[in-house]
Amino acid sequence: MRIRDPEEPVAAQRRLVLVGVAGFAVGAGLIGVLWASTSAVDGPTADAKAACAALARADPLPEGRVGRGTLGPGVLQHIMAADALAAAAAEVSSTYNDLADHIDGVRRMALSLNFADPQGQRHLGQARELCATI
Known part of the structure; x- marks a missing residue:
């Protein structure tokens, strides 16, 4: 001192x-x-980011038509989770409507087990592009 x-x-x-x-x-x-x-980001942006992360975790997606047993573990679950999160983000903020629409198109493609579907592939590409901007 x-x-x-x-x-x-x-x-x-x-x-x-x-x-x-x-x-x-x-x-x-x-x-x-x-x-x-x-x-941390909160609200609809957090949901949109989580949707994109879930979609990314579904990769790599198979090519062509596949049987349910040949999908990797969790692929459908990750796509379904991405769809639910994107829908939640779009419900709160219209900013995420396009993301929700494109991920819904990916979900429909995945449920059909036809990963060569041109519309589904277009939706997948658009969803990935949107995810890169969030």
Whole structure:
């Protein structure tokens, strides 16, 4: 602990205190900005991102018509989850209507087990493009 020298001017001590307080305020502000920029996304955007993640987890999708037993584990479940999440996002925000429509097209293709369906493939491509922008 430092004992104050009676000859040290009080103004110099005040400057040190002010610099310390200013440094603390700037540091706290920067931490706040960083925290706000990395905080979790909520609401429909979070649902849309989760839908895209579920769709990505369904990859790789087979080519052509397949039997249910030949699908990889969880493919249909991931596509169904992506469809439900995209629908939830679109229900809250019309921004995600196109995403929900395209993922629904992928769901219909997957349920038919015909992965060569041109419409389904078009929907899959559009959904992937939209996911890249979210």
